[in-house]
Amino acid sequence: MxxxxxxxxxxxxxxxxxxxxxxxxxxxxxxxxxxxxxxxxxxxxxxxxxxxxxxxxxxxxxxxxxxxxxxxxxxxxxxxxxxxxxxxxxxxxxxxxxxxxxxxxxxxxxxxxxxxxxxxxxxxxxxxxxxxxxxxxxxxxxxxxxxxxxxxxxxxxxxxxxxxxxxxAPYRLVIHLGLALVIYGALLWTALGLLRPERDAPDTARPVRAAVRVTFWAVVAAMLAGGFVAGTRAGFTWNTFPLMDGALVPSGLLSLDPWWRNLTANLMTVQFNHRVLATLAGLAALAAVALAVRRLPSGHARRAVLGLGAAVALQYGLGVATLLWVVPVSLGTLHQATAVLVLTAGLVALHALRPARRAP
Structure with missing residues (x-):
């Protein structure tokens, strides 16, 4: 990184x-x-x-x-x-x-x-x-x-x-995955703080920082949604893209009652949510890259945001390929491993964009 x-x-x-x-x-x-x-x-x-x-x-x-x-x-x-x-x-x-x-x-x-x-x-x-x-x-x-x-x-x-x-159980799988990501993120963030204790992002970085934050949290949400996709094996169905069951927004997303059960038990909704969150992360990353090119000077912070954009793009492409080829073990494993690459890139970018401490 x-x-x-x-x-x-x-x-x-x-x-x-x-x-x-x-x-x-x-x-x-x-x-x-x-x-x-x-x-x-x-x-x-x-x-x-x-x-x-x-x-x-x-x-x-x-x-x-x-x-x-x-x-x-x-x-x-x-x-x-x-x-x-x-x-x-x-x-x-x-x-x-x-x-x-x-x-x-x-x-x-x-x-x-x-x-x-x-x-x-x-x-x-x-x-x-x-x-x-x-x-x-x-x-x-x-x-x-x-x-x-x-x-x-x-x-x-x-x-x-x-x-x-x-x-x-899908819920327990997501808890296990989520805790692994928390531990990984804490290890990386602590190491970054020891290696680069300086906080020197310029004032022009504020909108870039906001876009990176949106990207980061959209990525985290997509990863947790991916845990439910994995836990329910929802990726083995509706293996087309960008259409799902012949439509951008398929019918049947709220077929279970009460409605909130659809978020984790309706295979169509579980996969659709993962698609939507991944797409939001991709759009936010694109915005962050555009803002970084316009507002950040050449250097560590700008490279970090560009790296985040590249990692999100790679992961999005892998996700589509994994879906279209009906989740082969090799691609599915690579997709999960690359999710950690995206998390890494997001944390590096956020760390690089920390604002300078203001004097009292």
Whole structure:
């Protein structure tokens, strides 16, 4: 992303603190990269139906995969008790079970890796006294959120074992995805603050900042709406664009009663909402780019807004392709991973456009 990592010219007395800040920032960026990969792995897990293959919550012992045929058979027999096996995968055998098991095991193992990388890094910087002043509470909060995410993940998976389900509950999926994005965003924003503490956007940036904010929140809303698309598998229907069921605004969007159930339970409405929010994000990004070209001088802030526009355009194109090709695993996973790229670009742009602090 377009943020400047060149060393600053600082007085000798300030250089150790600046080195510590940069070191902590790079550690946080590394953990954020692991979270980004986790989101992509989670997308692949969902698209392949692998998420329900491990039916036990074992944060420590689960780090080891099955080591004997007896253990494989035990886990397979356990999986055969849930509706997903009976209605989707019946008869696919132990070898078929192993295929979906390994992806979910990698997903959970990656979560353990993130926790270890964060906890070990935090302990190392803390014990060496290298955490910048004022950042300890925030870093502890991020540790707590990471632990909470593990519990939310199991809360989501457990919903798929209910008698009438072959996948996890959409609401729980969105909560799990949303918390992952919050953690990622907090890691990135904290790292950006350590790398670029200056707030020096010019006064001419005010309308650009407003357009970027609209873009950012439209992107967040589209991502959460995409979670409901994923959770209900609404992307496997109405695979045309820009028309949907032969119209720009199809009939049947409010067919459920009460009306608010349509927002999360009506597959047509769920997909339509995602389309509309993604389009709004695209239009807002276009406006932000136009304003940046007119009002911002060449430099970091302008590049950041142009990067946001490019990321939104790429994601929009991927979304259309994913829909038209009826959500292949490769494109669906790439679409989910690129959503984090858009979130990254939005946060970088917002950070670059922070107004200068006014003197009292």
């Amino acid at each position: 377009p943020f400047d990592l060149r060393p600053l010219t600082l007085p000798e007395s300030e250089r150790p603190a600046r080195r510590d800040a940069r070191a902590v920032a790079f550690w946080l960026l590394g953990v954020a990269g692991l979270v980004w990969m986790m989101v992509a792995i989670g997308g692949a897990t969902r698209l392949t139906g692998s998420g329900l293959s491990i039916m036990e919550w074992a944060p420590l012992s689960g780090a080891l995969p099955p080591l004997t045929e007896a253990e494989w058979q035990r886990l397979y027999d356990l999986y055969r008790t849930i509706p997903q096996y009976a209605l989707v995968n019946q008869g696919f055998g132990l070898e078929g079970f192993k295929e979906i098991f390994w992806l979910e095991w990698i997903h959970r193992q990656w979560g353990r890796l993130i926790g270890l990388a964060y906890a070990a890094g935090l302990a190392w910087f803390w014990l060496r006294g290298r955490i910048p002043s004022g950042y300890k509470p925030r870093l502890l909060l991020l540790l707590a959120l990471g632990g909470l995410q593990g519990g939310v993940g199991w809360y989501m998976v457990a919903s798929g074992f209910e008698a009438d389900r072959t996948a996890v």
